[in-house]
Amino acid sequence: MARLSKENKATRPVRAPTRRVARVAADRPASRRRANDTPYHHGDLHEALLKAAERVLERDGLAGLTLRAVAREAGVSHAAPTHHFGDLTGLLSELAAIGFRQFGLAMAAADASATAPSEKGVASAKAYVAYAQAHPGMYGLMFRSERLDHSRPSLHEASEASFAGLTRGVGASRHEQISKEQLTLDQAAAIASAWSLVHGFTMLLLDGRLKTILDRAPEGTSVETLLTAMLRLSAGRSARP
Amino acid sequence: MARLSKENKATRPVRAPTRRVARVAADRPASRRRANDTPYHHGDLHEALLKAAERVLERDGLAGLTLRAVAREAGVSHAAPTHHFGDLTGLLSELAAIGFRQFGLAMAAADASATAPSEKGVASAKAYVAYAQAHPGMYGLMFRSERLDHSRPSLHEASEASFAGLTRGVGASRHEQISKEQLTLDQAAAIASAWSLVHGFTMLLLDGRLKTILDRAPEGTSVETLLTAMLRLSAGRSARP
DNA sequence: AGTGATATCTTTACGATGTAAAGATCATAA
DNA sequence: TTATGATCTTTACATCGTAAAGATATCACT
Numbered sequence: 452m453a454r455l456s457k458e459n460k461a462t463r464p465v466r467a468p469t470r471r472v473a474r475v476a477a478d479r480p481a482s483r484r485r486a487n488d489t490p491y492h493h494g495d496l497h498e499a500l501l502k503a504a505e506r507v508l509e510r511d512g513l514a515g516l517t518l519r520a521v522a523r524e525a526g527v528s529h530a531a532p533t534h535h536f537g538d539l540t541g542l543l544s545e546l547a548a549i550g551f552r553q554f555g556l557a558m559a560a561a562d563a564s565a566t567a568p569s570e571k572g573v574a575s576a577k578a579y580v581a582y583a584q585a586h587p588g589m590y591g592l593m594f595r596s597e598r599l600d601h602s603r604p605s606l607h608e609a610s611e612a613s614f615a616g617l618t619r620g621v622g623a624s625r626h627e628q629i630s631k632e633q634l635t636l637d638q639a640a641a642i643a644s645a646w647s648l649v650h651g652f653t654m655l656l657l658d659g660r661l662k663t664i665l666d667r668a669p670e671g672t673s674v675e676t677l678l679t680a681m682l683r684l685s686a687g688r689s690a691r692p
Numbered sequence: 693m694a695r696l697s698k699e700n701k702a703t704r705p706v707r708a709p710t711r712r713v714a715r716v717a718a719d720r721p722a723s724r725r726r727a728n729d730t731p732y733h734h735g736d737l738h739e740a741l742l743k744a745a746e747r748v749l750e751r752d753g754l755a756g757l758t759l760r761a762v763a764r765e766a767g768v769s770h771a772a773p774t775h776h777f778g779d780l781t782g783l784l785s786e787l788a789a790i791g792f793r794q795f796g797l798a799m800a801a802a803d804a805s806a807t808a809p810s811e812k813g814v815a816s817a818k819a820y821v822a823y824a825q826a827h828p829g830m831y832g833l834m835f836r837s838e839r840l841d842h843s844r845p846s847l848h849e850a851s852e853a854s855f856a857g858l859t860r861g862v863g864a865s866r867h868e869q870i871s872k873e874q875l876t877l878d879q880a881a882a883i884a885s886a887w888s889l890v891h892g893f894t895m896l897l898l899d900g901r902l903k904t905i906l907d908r909a910p911e912g913t914s915v916e917t918l919l920t921a922m923l924r925l926s927a928g929r930s931a932r933p
Numbered sequence: 934a935g936t937g938a939t940a941t942c943t944t945t946a947c948g949a950t951g952t953a954a955a956g957a958t959c960a961t962a963a
Numbered sequence: 964t965t966a967t968g969a970t971c972t973t974t975a976c977a978t979c980g981t982a983a984a985g986a987t988a989t990c991a992c993t
Contacts, residue, residue: 539979647888759950893969
């Protein structure tokens with residue numbers, strides 16, 4: 452509902468030069484509010500657009516996350532975002548970078564709150580899945596979207612950082628230090644394995660493909676239960692005496 | 693190149709009633725070719741559209757797979773597919789069903805060619821990744837697309853069948869029969885684990901996110917090597933005496 | 934202070950897409 | 964043979980991303 456013809460301004464008069472001044476005075480009361488951190492004249496549109504985009508993503512999902520929808524949400528013209536992000540890929544990539552930072556923080560917090568080193572891996576994995584469940588739109592943007600430019604510095608850096616957190620967790624649960632430069636095949640396999648396991652589980656979960664399994668599992672088996680059982684199984688290979 | 697304004701028929705005359713007959717005679721020499729299996733008058737458009745869609749998908753990727761592009765590839769008007777598939781979701785879902793059948797066949801073949809039962813799981817996993825590498829567009833359609841209707845009988849059935857193949861492989865490598873109705877928590881975890889591992893690995897691989905790991909692994913480590921090491925690691929938990 | 938340069942934002946325009954609706958065409962049943 | 968209905972084409976429209984030009988406000992510089 453309320454979806455038809457949002458961009459019809461009712462047969463615009465060919466030219467009306469003074470109308471702009473009045474509109475600006477009425478629409479932008481807080482135009483002079485900021486004075487210290489933002490370098491430009493209008494409001495901090497860059498930030499405002501990213502926040503608007505996050506709202507749109509949570510409300511309407513990945514499919515609803517369009518340049519024009521974000522511009523509407525932020526109350527600016529549909530072409531305004533182009534100037535700040537270049538194109539749709541630019542906006543999505545910056546938003547995904549924000550997501551990766553949130554994501555990395557959540558995993559780091561879980562890692563820090565785990566007491567025993569051997570628990571850190573499990574805690575991180577649970578935080579991984581929990582983040583995706585709490586922010587499915589963002590997770591989809593980060594890992595499913597085809598319009599991300601991973602060569603953008605902000606995105607590349609943020610995703611590398613969250614990856615480093617995962618590597619740390621794997622190292623802790625193996626009781627060994629993992630070099631930043633060189634990995635043994637076993638270490639590489641352990642890292643790839645952990646990441647694949649938790650990422651694959653999350654994707655299947657968000658796509659609803661685990662329902663088939665959960666339905667056949669013992670009465671009362673929840674997603675948490677299944678994940679815990681999986682992780683215990685997977686941890687058995689290194690913790691076995 | 694050759695990309696601008698494909699659908700401009702050069703200022704069409706308002707009405708030209710006889711033109712159709714000539715065009716049809718010139719364009720459809722094989723119109724009467726089929727006579728046994730297809731119930732309708734024109735060529736077997738349903739099948740032709742699906743084959744055209746597969747070509748477009750392999751050539752231009754998921755982003756290029758549009759209703760109009762498929763219609764162009766098949767040489768029909770842009771609205772023709774609607775009649776056969778309802779909408780884009782319909783076409784994509786039918787094509788994804790074809791993909792799941794190919795996929796299931798590839799895994800079943802790998803399973804059958806493995807001699808020892810304990811090898812079946814590894815063989816299936818390798819076939820899984822190999823299929824995705826050989827048909828990245830199709831795999832993306834099957835597992836990444838947001839416009840699939842999994843309640844469509846053909847798609848639901850095809851994806852369930854390929855899932856059943858996976859379950860069988862897990863059962864074989866555990867040396868036990870897996871019931872179709874009820875699973876123990878351990879069995880459910882083993883199945884979810886295997887699927888998550890191989891699916892996650894494939895997604896990360898197709899997204900280029902494993903490069904970071906491969907670059908730090910010992911010289912000459914290939915995707916195959918890494919996958920094999922992962923599977924050996926993961927198999928250790930049940931094969932350990 | 935005034936003025937020109939420049940960054941920000943809006944308007945306008947265009948090609949592409951999905952989809953609906955109506956017209957044309959043809960196979961097949963009656 | 965004819966009429967009915969399935970198949971395909973035309974036409975139309977809202978939406979999208981993006982480019983280009985116009986309007987507007989900030990900033991640097993004399």
